[in-house]
Amino acid sequence: MPKLILVRHGQSQWNLENRFTGWWDVDLTPQGVAEATAAGALLREKGVLPSYAFTSLQTRAIKTLHLALEAAGRLWIPETKDWRLNERHYGGMTGLDKQETRDKHGDEQVLIWRRSFDVPPPVLEADSAYDLASDPRYAGIAIPNTESLKLTIERVLPYWEEAILPVLARGETVIIAAHGNSLRALVKHLSGISDADITDLEIPTGQPIIYDFDADMVPGARYYLKDA
Numbered sequence: 001m002p003k004l005i006l007v008r009h010g011q012s013q014w015n016l017e018n019r020f021t022g023w024w025d026v027d028l029t030p031q032g033v034a035e036a037t038a039a040g041a042l043l044r045e046k047g048v049l050p051s052y053a054f055t056s057l058q059t060r061a062i063k064t065l066h067l068a069l070e071a072a073g074r075l076w077i078p079e080t081k082d083w084r085l086n087e088r089h090y091g092g093m094t095g096l097d098k099q100e101t102r103d104k105h106g107d108e109q110v111l112i113w114r115r116s117f118d119v120p121p122p123v124l125e126a127d128s129a130y131d132l133a134s135d136p137r138y139a140g141i142a143i144p145n146t147e148s149l150k151l152t153i154e155r156v157l158p159y160w161e162e163a164i165l166p167v168l169a170r171g172e173t174v175i176i177a178a179h180g181n182s183l184r185a186l187v188k189h190l191s192g193i194s195d196a197d198i199t200d201l202e203i204p205t206g207q208p209i210i211y212d213f214d215a216d217m218v219p220g221a222r223y224y225l226k227d228a
């Protein structure tokens with residue numbers, strides 16, 4: 001039966017520094033490397049061996065995927081990278097310190113920007129140091145200048161349906177290495193979580209989440225592989 005593995009990248013440099021990251025490309029920390037490797041070792045230990053991989057265009061997710069696959073003995077499987085699995089775009093909050101932003105705007109406002117379903121953060125100005133218009137990986141892509149979770153869902157879900165679901169439906173064990181909010185978008189859909197309740201869902205770094213699908217491609221309850 002098809003099996004889906006979701007894994008959020010290991011700790012990134014800006015996770016460690018407590019800065020809003022979004023589409024900015026930061027690397028894993030040594031702890032993040034260890035988390036990714038441990039995720040792959042867990043896959044091997046539990047015999048959950050991916051046969052096809054998807055990831056974003058962002059270094060922290062790509063490296064997490066490769067470290068996990070190497071630890072699982074599966075570095076050789078086919079993989080597809082796509083911007084639609086990128087982290088939600090953090091707009092004008094990109095690069096800011098999370099605590100300083102709370103001190104300036106208040107906890108409530110920052111929680112709305114971080115976790116509300118449909119309120120996007122302020123837009124990233126075109127002259128920002130974090131503008132990605134000249135990054136060759138996004139050539140031909142209409143790079144957003146901010147995204148709410150709702151807007152993130154609007155690009156993650158079509159990609160799920162067009163690209164990932166058909167691979168899963170042919171019986172593969174699919175791993176998706178992605179980001180806190182692109183995975184929240186997917187989990188919201190797969191677990192049928194309401195717009196209100198999704199606010200409370202947090203996805204930890206480097207911890208494989210599993211969905212088993214039945215013959216009609218209906219997902220079962222999600223669970224953490226460490227608990228299986």
Ligand SMILES: O=C(O)[C@H](O)COP(=O)(O)O
Nearest residue numbers: 019020021022087114180
């Ligand atoms: O983009 C980021 O800063 C993180 O990956 C996720 O941040 P969040 O927990 O504020 O959504």
